[in-house]
Amino acid sequence: MSEVPRLTHVREDGTAQMVDVSAKAVTARAASAAGRVLLAPAAVAALRDGTVPKGDALAVARIAGIQAAKRTPDLVPLAHPVAVHAVTVDLAVADDGVDITAQVRTADRTGIEMEALTCVSVAALALVDMIKAVDKHARITDIRVTAKSGGRSGDWSES
Amino acid sequence: MSEVPRLTHVREDGTAQMVDVSAKAVTARAASAAGRVLLAPAAVAALRDGTVPKGDALAVARIAGIQAAKRTPDLVPLAHPVAVHAVTVDLAVADDGVDITAQVRTADRTGIEMEALTCVSVAALALVDMIKAVDKHARITDIRVTAKSGGRSGDWSES
Amino acid sequence: MSEVPRLTHVREDGTAQMVDVSAKAVTARAASAAGRVLLAPAAVAALRDGTVPKGDALAVARIAGIQAAKRTPDLVPLAHPVAVHAVTVDLAVADDGVDITAQVRTADRTGIEMEALTCVSVAALALVDMIKAVDKHARITDIRVTAKSGGRSGDWSES
Amino acid sequence: MSEVPRLTHVREDGTAQMVDVSAKAVTARAASAAGRVLLAPAAVAALRDGTVPKGDALAVARIAGIQAAKRTPDLVPLAHPVAVHAVTVDLAVADDGVDITAQVRTADRTGIEMEALTCVSVAALALVDMIKAVDKHARITDIRVTAKSGGRSGDWSES
Amino acid sequence: MSEVPRLTHVREDGTAQMVDVSAKAVTARAASAAGRVLLAPAAVAALRDGTVPKGDALAVARIAGIQAAKRTPDLVPLAHPVAVHAVTVDLAVADDGVDITAQVRTADRTGIEMEALTCVSVAALALVDMIKAVDKHARITDIRVTAKSGGRSGDWSES
Amino acid sequence: MSEVPRLTHVREDGTAQMVDVSAKAVTARAASAAGRVLLAPAAVAALRDGTVPKGDALAVARIAGIQAAKRTPDLVPLAHPVAVHAVTVDLAVADDGVDITAQVRTADRTGIEMEALTCVSVAALALVDMIKAVDKHARITDIRVTAKSGGRSGDWSES
Numbered sequence: 019m020s021e022v023p024r025l026t027h028v029r030e031d032g033t034a035q036m037v038d039v040s041a042k043a044v045t046a047r048a049a050s051a052a053g054r055v056l057l058a059p060a061a062v063a064a065l066r067d068g069t070v071p072k073g074d075a076l077a078v079a080r081i082a083g084i085q086a087a088k089r090t091p092d093l094v095p096l097a098h099p100v101a102v103h104a105v106t107v108d109l110a111v112a113d114d115g116v117d118i119t120a121q122v123r124t125a126d127r128t129g130i131e132m133e134a135l136t137c138v139s140v141a142a143l144a145l146v147d148m149i150k151a152v153d154k155h156a157r158i159t160d161i162r163v164t165a166k167s168g169g170r171s172g173d174w175s176e177s
Numbered sequence: 178m179s180e181v182p183r184l185t186h187v188r189e190d191g192t193a194q195m196v197d198v199s200a201k202a203v204t205a206r207a208a209s210a211a212g213r214v215l216l217a218p219a220a221v222a223a224l225r226d227g228t229v230p231k232g233d234a235l236a237v238a239r240i241a242g243i244q245a246a247k248r249t250p251d252l253v254p255l256a257h258p259v260a261v262h263a264v265t266v267d268l269a270v271a272d273d274g275v276d277i278t279a280q281v282r283t284a285d286r287t288g289i290e291m292e293a294l295t296c297v298s299v300a301a302l303a304l305v306d307m308i309k310a311v312d313k314h315a316r317i318t319d320i321r322v323t324a325k326s327g328g329r330s331g332d333w334s335e336s
Numbered sequence: 337m338s339e340v341p342r343l344t345h346v347r348e349d350g351t352a353q354m355v356d357v358s359a360k361a362v363t364a365r366a367a368s369a370a371g372r373v374l375l376a377p378a379a380v381a382a383l384r385d386g387t388v389p390k391g392d393a394l395a396v397a398r399i400a401g402i403q404a405a406k407r408t409p410d411l412v413p414l415a416h417p418v419a420v421h422a423v424t425v426d427l428a429v430a431d432d433g434v435d436i437t438a439q440v441r442t443a444d445r446t447g448i449e450m451e452a453l454t455c456v457s458v459a460a461l462a463l464v465d466m467i468k469a470v471d472k473h474a475r476i477t478d479i480r481v482t483a484k485s486g487g488r489s490g491d492w493s494e495s
Numbered sequence: 496m497s498e499v500p501r502l503t504h505v506r507e508d509g510t511a512q513m514v515d516v517s518a519k520a521v522t523a524r525a526a527s528a529a530g531r532v533l534l535a536p537a538a539v540a541a542l543r544d545g546t547v548p549k550g551d552a553l554a555v556a557r558i559a560g561i562q563a564a565k566r567t568p569d570l571v572p573l574a575h576p577v578a579v580h581a582v583t584v585d586l587a588v589a590d591d592g593v594d595i596t597a598q599v600r601t602a603d604r605t606g607i608e609m610e611a612l613t614c615v616s617v618a619a620l621a622l623v624d625m626i627k628a629v630d631k632h633a634r635i636t637d638i639r640v641t642a643k644s645g646g647r648s649g650d651w652s653e654s
Numbered sequence: 655m656s657e658v659p660r661l662t663h664v665r666e667d668g669t670a671q672m673v674d675v676s677a678k679a680v681t682a683r684a685a686s687a688a689g690r691v692l693l694a695p696a697a698v699a700a701l702r703d704g705t706v707p708k709g710d711a712l713a714v715a716r717i718a719g720i721q722a723a724k725r726t727p728d729l730v731p732l733a734h735p736v737a738v739h740a741v742t743v744d745l746a747v748a749d750d751g752v753d754i755t756a757q758v759r760t761a762d763r764t765g766i767e768m769e770a771l772t773c774v775s776v777a778a779l780a781l782v783d784m785i786k787a788v789d790k791h792a793r794i795t796d797i798r799v800t801a802k803s804g805g806r807s808g809d810w811s812e813s
Numbered sequence: 814m815s816e817v818p819r820l821t822h823v824r825e826d827g828t829a830q831m832v833d834v835s836a837k838a839v840t841a842r843a844a845s846a847a848g849r850v851l852l853a854p855a856a857v858a859a860l861r862d863g864t865v866p867k868g869d870a871l872a873v874a875r876i877a878g879i880q881a882a883k884r885t886p887d888l889v890p891l892a893h894p895v896a897v898h899a900v901t902v903d904l905a906v907a908d909d910g911v912d913i914t915a916q917v918r919t920a921d922r923t924g925i926e927m928e929a930l931t932c933v934s935v936a937a938l939a940l941v942d943m944i945k946a947v948d949k950h951a952r953i954t955d956i957r958v959t960a961k962s963g964g965r966s967g968d969w970s971e972s
Contacts, residue, residue, distance in 0.1 A: 070191075195424075233872060
């Protein structure tokens with residue numbers, strides 16, 4: 019990773035542009051992403067006991083994540099519209115917070131990693147909103163793509 | 178923080194509801210949030226040299242963050258609509274990535290912490306999108322509220 | 337109700353326009369709405385048993401309704417933007433379907449009945465989507481405002 | 496309809512997920528939906544006379560319905576994005592209200608029934624908004640899919 | 655107009671930021687904007703005869719403009735959210751095209767000129783879309799603010 | 814251009830409808846559009862000197878245009894959803910204002926001219942917003958399609 023890849027789409031003046039994917043093939047593509055929300059013990063207890071004041075925090079976060087995956091091109095300025103064909107989001111309560119994982123699939127012309135990352139990020143934001151009356155110091159951390167398949171650049175996954 | 182605060186708005190059945198803020202006063206409120214995007218050296222170099230293939234990554238991230246702050250109630254299911262009256266976003270390139278900070282202000286009936294967090298999160302997502310052709314392992318981390326003022330619950334800031 | 341009320345805002349050419357509410361006072365306003373989704377026995381059983389294939393249908397419907405309340409001016413062309421300050425949605429499974437009720441509150445310049453109706457309607461749509469693999473003949477019915485308070489036109493409720 | 500269909504996509508924990516349609520074929524699909532808005536005689540008269548205070552109610556409702564069809568995946572949390580390729584909406588004024596029918600077509604990987612239902616529902620909401628100064632007791636009713644074609648599950652229509 | 659006004663909100667690094675209006679007073683504000691769509695004679699004739707293939711072009715344009723006024727802060731990155739309290743749009747068919755005028759009102763903390771301009775611009779876009787099967791060379795022109803009232807900077811109007 | 818083309822999709826009652834494109838082939842399509850923002854000398858100088866009070870006006874306008882291209886079907890009521898596969902926007906500062914050009918590409922079932930026009934229009938609106946503290950009389954003008962390729966109706970470009 020010591021060199022910047024050369025793209026034919028680079029603009030000489032350095033201005034932002036949405037690169038052309040119209041000639042790429044429609045193929046099956048998938049991506050996974052993960053992240054964590056670090057929480058105080060009282061917040062973890064409220065999640066485990068189902069006593070979060072604003073209601074069912076995990077369900078709200080899951081649905082927010084699914085909806086955000088569909089809204090990625092509206093949030094990320096140069097992201098291409100991608101037809102999101104499947105989304106699963108899992109939230110697992112751990113002793114120090116909540117682990118969030120998401121898997122996203124499509125059959126389209128470009129990768130779907132940004133949709134997976136957006137799904138995890140917004141699920142995390144929604145979780146923080148639900149729990150903030152209990153813990154105003156929640157921290158969203160370690161959001162990254164964990165696996166990718168399909169497309170020309172090859173499959174890979176976090177070991 | 179060893180006890181869950183009591184809210185009069187809690188629903189006995191634990192279902193999610195948007196709590197009532199209509200009787201709260203319109204007052205000046207502000208919040209700051211921060212986060213980081215950890216990047217490989219090649220990506221940091223591309224940012225510093227202005228050679229990111231998709232264009233001006235820092236400007237795109239900044240604008241994405243500002244727009245996302247305004248769209249917070251559309252992304253976070255139980256967040257109240259808040260009139261966002263000011264947003265500043267700063268992205269500082271460091272040796273191991275980019276530090277993102279945001280300040281948001283309003284004169285409204287409820288706090289604006291979620292807007293600050295959403296601003297930082299979406300700025301981070303947009304930055305990852307811009308740089309992903311150079312570094313597919315970018316990691317978004319340490320997103321949290323760093324200061325808050327206004328409202329009944331008191332002012333505070335990260336020491 | 338035998339006469340059309342006279343509004344000073346009427347346009348002689350009959351074209352659609354958003355009437356002026358800028359001079360109205362900011363006051364507390366609330367509205368309730370209700371509706372039903374009629375379902376086959378298998379669908380009611382799936383809801384009661386928690387075996388709906390796509391997941392927790394009632395939670396999804398509730399959250400969809402809350403979010404739609406906030407998006408009313410984006411859906412209803414001449415609706416004024418209103419700051420939605422509280423939303424509660426209840427879904428009660430009955431023998432022949434699901435009863436949906438919503439209450440919405442604001443402190444703003446115009447009424448919030450459309451927000452209550454939109455909340456119920458979109459909660460109903462989301463419920464139909466969740467259950468349609470089980471019952472493709474779901475029917476949304478009896479959506480109406482059931483009570484209103486605040487504003488110049490007086491309070492009322494369905495007897 | 497006495498048994499819940501088995502879907503391979505069911506999650507054991509009952510959480511909501513967007514099921515995978517990426518392997519389904521792109522085929523022509525269509526759906527029709529219908530519904531009614533029940534109105535007081537004064538409102539029916541205003542529609543027939545073109546004297547609705549806020550303007551051309553039927554045109555506003557029709558356009559609101561078309562736009563809502565396109566926005567279905569944004570409103571219905573687990574709905575897949577579908578490329579809406581045709582929408583027709585008809586509003587017929589009857590003695591006791593307005594009959595709304597919609598037809599929606601696509602060439603995509605999943606059915607378009609939710610788009611047809613959303614189109615009718617939002618056209619109805621927009622109509623209620625236009626007429627509410629004349630009739631605050633409008634009632635939206637009998638919204639259902641009336642016909643469907645394309646896809647593996649077979650064609651059918653309301654007899 | 656020979657000098658750039660000094661704003662205290664200017665950032666030394668020249669980056670884009672949403673300036674702070676939270677301390678400004680809520681006052682009545684209004685703005686008018688105008689523009690034209692230049693059309694071929696066949697298109698003007700189709701508008702006058704009501705034979706535009708896609709349907710009632712003027713109604714569609716009017717409604718698109720009203721909705722766009724409400725969506726201004728979502729389209730214009732640094733625009734503040736403003737509560738749009740009234741919108742009127744007029745389209746007058748002339749021999750060489752269509753004249754569009756819009757008036758927008760609010761009681762809020764900042765001006766509403768961008769809402770008026772966005773209203774006219776999107777009404778023009780919608781009109782071009784309706785008529786493009788008849789005239790593919792439609793031209794949108796002369797969009798500008800024509801009058802403004804309210805706020806500290808004084809009232810003015812195009813003479 | 815002396816006759817209105819006959820479309821089989823015309824509705825006898827003249828109501829607006831989204832015409833059916835589901836049977837059209839997915840082919841490569843492109844469109845270019847252009848427009849101008851006329852500005853006072855002080856505004857041109859501020860753009861050239863990089864001293865626009867609200868920040869980097871050209872970058873904001875460019876990004877606003879790209880995002881608007883993706884949002885075209887949400888703004889233009891009867892526009893079909895089109896998968897935007899590439900967008901480039903250029904803003905050139907001239908002595909009397911800024912020239913805006915955009916190129917948009919897709920592989921889809923219908924043309925992408927409206928996306929190109931929307932891109933230029935919203936880039937122009939964003940530019941006006943950035944510069945309005947310096948020049949409140951900015952004028953958006955001469956927005957039109959300048960070239961089109963792909964689809965049955967043939968290629969053409971402004972000579």
